[in-house]
Amino acid sequence: MVTYHDPNDPFLILLAPPLDETPEQCKAREAEEEAARKVSLRIDEELKAEKAAIKKKKNGVKVLVLGQSESGKSTIIKNFQLAYAYQAWLDERASWRSVIYLNLIRSVNHILEILALEMSNQDSSRHGPSPATARSLAHLRHSEESETDVSDDETFVAQPPFAFTGKHKLLKLSLAPLRGVQKDLEVQIGAGASEPEDLSIWYDCTDAAPFAEVERLAARPSNPRRPNEFFIRSNCGWKETLNKLRPRLSTSPDHPNPPQKGKQNSVVEILVGCSANIKSLWTDEVVQAVLKRRNMRLEESSGFFLDDVSRIAARNYEPSDDDVLRARLRTVGVQEYKFKIEKGSEIGRDWYMFDVGGVRTSRAAWFPFFEDCNAIIFMAPISCFDETLEEDHRVNRIKDSILLWKAICSSKLLSKVQFILFLNKCDLLGAKLKRGTSKIQDYFPDFANEHIDVKTIAAYFRHEFKRILKNSTSSPIRPMFAHMTSVTNTKTTAATLTSVRDTIVHNTLLNADFI
Numbered sequence: 100m101v102t103y104h105d106p107n108d109p110f111l112i113l114l115a116p117p118l119d120e121t122p123e124q125c126k127a128r129e130a131e132e133e134a135a136r137k138v139s140l141r142i143d144e145e146l147k148a149e150k151a152a153i154k155k156k157k158n159g160v161k162v163l164v165l166g167q168s169e170s171g172k173s174t175i176i177k178n179f180q181l182a183y184a185y186q187a188w189l190d191e192r193a194s195w196r197s198v199i200y201l202n203l204i205r206s207v208n209h210i211l212e213i214l215a216l217e218m219s220n221q222d223s224s225r226h227g228p229s230p231a232t233a234r235s236l237a238h239l240r241h242s243e244e245s246e247t248d249v250s251d252d253e254t255f256v257a258q259p260p261f262a263f264t265g266k267h268k269l270l271k272l273s274l275a276p277l278r279g280v281q282k283d284l285e286v287q288i289g290a291g292a293s294e295p296e297d298l299s300i301w302y303d304c305t306d307a308a309p310f311a312e313v314e315r316l317a318a319r320p321s322n323p324r325r326p327n328e329f330f331i332r333s334n335c336g337w338k339e340t341l342n343k344l345r346p347r348l349s350t351s352p353d354h355p356n357p358p359q360k361g362k363q364n365s366v367v368e369i370l371v372g373c374s375a376n377i378k379s380l381w382t383d384e385v386v387q388a389v390l391k392r393r394n395m396r397l398e399e400s401s402g403f404f405l406d407d408v409s410r411i412a413a414r415n416y417e418p419s420d421d422d423v424l425r426a427r428l429r430t431v432g433v434q435e436y437k438f439k440i441e442k443g444s445e446i447g448r449d450w451y452m453f454d455v456g457g458v459r460t461s462r463a464a465w466f467p468f469f470e471d472c473n474a475i476i477f478m479a480p481i482s483c484f485d486e487t488l489e490e491d492h493r494v495n496r497i498k499d500s501i502l503l504w505k506a507i508c509s510s511k512l513l514s515k516v517q518f519i520l521f522l523n524k525c526d527l528l529g530a531k532l533k534r535g536t537s538k539i540q541d542y543f544p545d546f547a548n549e550h551i552d553v554k555t556i557a558a559y560f561r562h563e564f565k566r567i568l569k570n571s572t573s574s575p576i577r578p579m580f581a582h583m584t585s586v587t588n589t590k591t592t593a594a595t596l597t598s599v600r601d602t603i604v605h606n607t608l609l610n611a612d613f614i
């Protein structure tokens with residue numbers, strides 16, 4: 100093609116070098132033009148790569164991990180990361196240190212709070228309680244009763260007194276600085292550091308599946324918007340949180356310790372100083388008796404690290420894989436994870452996994468992610484048959500899971516999606532059954548099996564979930580794959596992951612490794 104340049108073209112005149120340009124000026128101008136050309140080329144390449152990435156994403160597998168809060172969604176994703184993206188896992192591992200410190204310090208402060216109340220209760224039973232103490236005790240007693248379903252007030256009052264000594268007072272005093280450290284860490288970590296509060300006592304804000312209403316609205320013929328136009332994607336998941344906490348090297352010789360690092364150092368120093376006393380508090384017989392009488396099993400609660408205090412409250416502490424898996428950081432918003440399949444016929448295939456916040460008030464935001472989704476991993480923690488939701492103490496946790504599952508099964512957008520059910524926290528269910536403090540029939544009266552063990556309970560719930568799926572209007576003949584899991588156990592979970600990966604990738608909807 101031949102191009103003709105019009106010598107009167109105003110653009111050419113504008114871009115033409117000045118007539119009196121010196122050889123040096125000419126050289127500088129050409130260098131500038133070359134640099135601008137390189138920037139332009141780089142932008143073109145970036146745009147091309149972005150387009151290719153979008154195209155590739157369309158060919159990838161998209162998996163949503165759903166379930167109520169503390170069901171184990173983030174933990175199963177950590178397992179996937181451990182199995183399929185180990186380098187990313189390693190890069191992130193050190194950033195979990197502050198979260199683990201917070202988990203540990205929270206447990207200590209929780210014990211101190213209980214201890215203070217019990218001690219003042221004992222004092223006041225000699226002199227009569229102050230109004231403030233009486234109110235606090237009434238509150239604690241109320242929450243304890245609703246958790247354990249103990250309604251006999253007499254049993255609580257008629258217990259023998261605890262043998263508190265000067266040692267307990269000293270422990271309380273020496274560990275007092277940890278309250279401030281907890282506050283600092285909560286500020287540093289941000290939204291994920293807090294646990295949800297029960298707002299239902301103030302207003303009726305909770306619905307198990309608010310996304311169902313959004314789906315109904317979006318499906319109206321008068322509404323031309325696509326599902327993902329309804330919500331803004333959140334950018335405050337734990338990936339962003341961990342990025343904030345990532346240890347950074349200082350680039351300035353004048354400030355070898357950036358402020359973040361200085362704060363972290365002081366947390367470590369306080370913790371190291373408190374290590375022996377934390378251990379002494381946790382292993383103290385009277386403290387253990389107080390916790391037992393209050394039916395508090397910290398060792399079975401999220402983010403429990405008290406047994407590891409000597410290892411964690413040390414200057415050279417580095418989180419292990421297991422620590423990271425057990426660490427508790429609440430998911431806020433929606434977080435995308437990308438993995439590449441490393442083995443088998445699907446090698447190289449990209450997986451996109453979406454981790455969501457599970458509290459009831461977060462669930463409407465799940466809806467935009469239903470579109471184009473290939474599979475849903477649904478986490479149902481079956482050890483929680485006698486527990487209630489943090490965000491609404493009126494609601495039994497398994498009953499909430501069932502309502503949630505019902506809504507997911509009825510979603511038209513999800514009618515062609517594979518469902519994989521994780522009956523999770525089987526280890527905690529086993530421990531609960533062994534203790535024999537709760538009876539499943541008290542919460543699920545139609546449980547009829549005379550053998551009460553982890554397997555029969557899991558089979559009962561699996562049957563219940565399957566029945567709901569079968570009766571759902573959206574797709575009555577959809578198969579369901581169920582697994583009994585304890586996802587903090589990486590060894591047993593690894594085998595389940597392989598099976599889940601193959602199930603999803605090959606879309607084999609015929610058989611499952613059912614209980």
Ligand SMILES: Nc1nc2c(ncn2[C@@H]2O[C@H](COP(=O)(O)OP(=O)(O)OP(=O)(O)O)[C@@H](O)[C@H]2O)c(=O)[nH]1
Pocket residue numbers: 166167168169170171172173174175400401402403424425426427428429430431455456457458478523524525526527584585586587588
């Ligand atoms: N013992 C035991 N603990 C578990 C199991 N699954 C999860 N956990 C622990 O339970 C806590 C909560 O797990 P997460 O994975 O954070 O729960 P989540 O569903 O992501 O919760 P949200 O982010 O609030 O929606 C963590 O401390 C986990 O280590 C399990 O099978 N057994």
Ligand SMILES: [Mg+2]
Pocket residue numbers: 172173174428429430454455456
């Ligand atoms: Mg989470």
